[in-house]
Amino acid sequence: EAGLWQTLSFSKGCYIGQETIARLNTYKGVKQYLWGIRLDAPAEPGSVITVGEEKVGKLTSYTDTENGAFGLGYIRTKAGGAGLQVQVGETTGEVVDVPFLTREET
Incomplete structure (x- = not known):
């Protein structure tokens, strides 16, 4: 929502919130x-x-x-x-x- 995608890693292993972020990105759910x-x-x-x-x-x-x-x-x-x-x-x-x-x- 805040447009801070450059602060996230889509290739790093597991981290808190990673599954939620991946789901939002995959399904354009914002x-x-x-x-x-x-x-x-x-x-x-x-x-x-x-x-x-x-x-x-x-x-x-x-x-x-x-x-x-x-x-x-x-x-x-x-x-x-x-x-x-x-x-x-x-x-x-x-x-x-x-x-x-x-x-x-x-």
Whole structure:
């Protein structure tokens, strides 16, 4: 979910959680991913993320940057990814990639 695939080993022997990780990877079973959200205005962490009337996730963190408001949030895989227009609490935003997260096994 957090997009930290580069931190996992798929060739190492047994370790705690290895079977679960292998199953998620094999069956593409991750139900939500951590995405960046470029926001039009500040938003409170914990705010619901929606597309239309459908709840698709939750904002986990927020910060002001020199380039504007930015947040991180978990969004359901089936809702879409980068470029998706979302409502976050009372503001709107666009889902963007986060450069240090990966979506696939490396």
